[in-house]
Amino acid sequence: MSVQNVLNLIKEKNIEWVDFRFVGLSGKAQHISLPSSEVDEDTFVNGVAFDGSSIPGFRGIEESDMVMMPDTETAYVDPFTAHPTVIIMCNIYTPDGERYERDPRSIAQKAEEYLQQAGIGTAAFFAPESEFFIFDDVRFETGMNRSYFEVDSEEAAWNSGRKEEGGNLGFKVPVKGGYVPVAPMDSQQDIRSEMCRLMAEAGLRIERHHHEVATAGQAEINFRFDTLTKTADNLLKYKYIVHNTARQYGKVATFMPKPLFGDNGSGMHVHQSIFNGDTPLFYEKGAYANLSETALYYLGGILHHAPALIAITNPSTNSFKRLVPGYEAPVNLVFSKGNRSAAVRIPIAAVTPKGCRIEFRTPDSTANPYLAFAAMLLAGLDGIKNKIDPRKLGYGPFDTNIYELSDAEKNEIRSVPGTLDEALDALEADNEFLTQGGVFTKDFISNYIDLKRGEAKSVNIRIHPQEYSLYFDC
Template sequence: MDAKQILTLIETEKIEYVDFRIVDMLGRQHHVTIPAYAVDEETFVNGVAFDGSSLIGYRGIEASDMVMMPDPASAFVDPFVEAPTLNIVCDILDPDGTVYERDPRSIAKKAEDYLKATGLATAAYFGPESEFFIFDNVRYSSGPDGSYFHIDSEEAYWNTGAEGKNLGYKVRNKGGYFPVQPTDTQTDIRNEMSTLMSQAGLKVERHHHEVATAGQAEINFRFDTLTRTADNLLLFKYIVRNVAAKYGKTATFMPKPIVGDNGSGMHVHQSLFNGDTPLFYEKGAYANLSEMALHYIGGILHHAPALIALTNPSTNSFKRLVPGYEAPVNLVFSKGNRSAAVRIPVAAVTPKSARVEFRTPDSTANPYLAFAAMLMAGLDGIKRKLDPRELGYGPVDKNIYELSDVEKHEIRSVPGSLGEALDALEADHDFLLEGDVFTKDVIDNWISLKRAEIQQVERTVNPKEYELYYDL
């Protein structure tokens, strides 16, 4: 849609408010709502003013005037607001009309422009699989007098002995993959989420209960171009959270909210096209992958330690990325091993669906920054012809846990903490600066924000420390 079509939609659908949305550096959305009668064509030319100093990672108060520039193509009718409301995603501009270099959405768009400028491809397609939990209750506190969290779910295995009405159908620890009702208590919720996603423009492919107890879920939606997929992922999270709230429940995309059971990842499928021609397919080659696709994988794995500072940017991320479990911590590629950082889907694959799957990321990532960084790493691999086979990244099609100690020792792992990932990003970020997609200021700002989070966590007394040390 363009601006005129938006105004026509406002009139025909009797829209009363228009909600303009932006995203901060960390990936949280923010909005301002304007009565529909005050929105006209000039709104799409001049934008909407806001105070950038109030958002994490943006401007200081001395230079806080900024502009939201609406993207008409992103518009959808909000299903959660009583008054008919149209939501529109915006880019962030400086007052002089230039792109604000720290705007995550603009960084994603610059990555797509850079791809076209290289002449290697005309489009990059991304398809994230964002897992989440739906809980019935969550409580947490972190203060000088105490620190704790407590979660609960009607289907959690720890409630088999709960008093009162208890029907006994609980999801066993690591036993939640594909159970039918009544064990799966959340089919209706996922159905409603999927319906609203479809109405908002997402092409939902399937949904199901995931492996963990206590309401782990997955809903897959169809891939799209890089920036549009990042838009869609934020819309996806918005719908998931609000439908859960409607049912009196709460949804979280934290990677590891439960101790001792599977965490939530965000496997990201990626491919390059030149017009309608897929560039990652070569019949008869390993996993039917082209040399370009292998070099793309080489770039992802070579830069993975630095990438992970953007794709797994929380201290909680590394509670999921623990060696010895199913978590994709091994910096290898494989056509069948789900503990590999890069997996090549081979079931029911056509030339146009040939793709690579980076399994390490999680949904605490800002999708604009994470997808842009993955593309830049892959393009660096293509330009430098980084062959993952020659660099020692596989393929490894055996069960990694059954390898000998010598074989395991040869496999590199992801960083063990957010601090280590940030160290890697400080040492390896030139590939992100190509084409001015990321700037040194953006990277330095990101590292500063994340190191501050680490300090907060490290300085907070953990209940486990009482268990370990109180009586020493």
């Protein structure tokens, strides 16, 4: 969409506000709204100023002036505002016109540029499966003398015996019993369908939606793959629509990886492939799972660099409450066809040559998608460049249920880091693959590690209620 097309859209739709958005290091969208009467061609040339010192991990107060440069290709009409509004994603620049090296969206674009410069392919395609919960109530607090959280859902297993005004109608979703049941057990068909309707109006191509495994309203909606930066843009749009549709229904949605103890968490399985023009580079008929040597080297790079990569794809302390054995969590750094206990799965059902891909199952939606997709691509490209063969390094293929192996057999399999601090240690030790082509800078990586270590410390120094259960009577 050209600048003129955006200006025409503003006029045709009687748009009152233009909402300029960028993404911080956390992956959360930030925004500044301008009256449409103040938006003209110069706005798209000069950008929109903002204070970078107020965004965690960006700039000091002495160098806080920054500029959002709008990307007109991302424009869509906000489906939630009472006053007609157009949303436009932006890249971040310094006042002297330089692309800001800590801007996640610019990092994603540099990763795509590096792919082409490396002469491997012309485009990398990504498709995330971002799971979430829809709750009816959420409460939490942490302070000097108290710490707790409490969530509730009308369909949760723990409410099977609750007395309610008008009676308890039953059909609660059992623990681990929520995978694709029909109504009345699946009580959220309409809310998911409404989310899909709004996503389609905003430009996403919806493939399907369904209830997920966990009790208490776990859901999944899948949208069509696209190139790296566009998919990251689409994921921000997806989360925005999920959050706000849930709120319109008087509910609350969360992409937190592990909001409930004892049931499945929410992941963000990421399908990915590389094309050279119209030619898929991951397909080789008759090979294992019809996977080419290029694809094997790519997934070899992901598995080889996984401990460091996970600091970016699973960047929260809560991420590691999900990454434990026994909850369909992909903690095993191996690859396999159709095997959901492996960190890298090669889908084999109803797959065409152009649909041949790998699926990295470890990530979750606390990840900043621009950074996560870029880091996965760079790990994969490093695998291709250095011919990292996962078969020779003991990463598989592994076509058995790993959870059912003996302890001795499991000990032979490399696992993901156990904590965020361990993942950050790995990233500190292994980050050269991220700096290829100047995509990530050493300054960015150091700043990112410091920011995430601060988050980990803020959790680690606080008293946990379970400690009272274990130690209060000592």
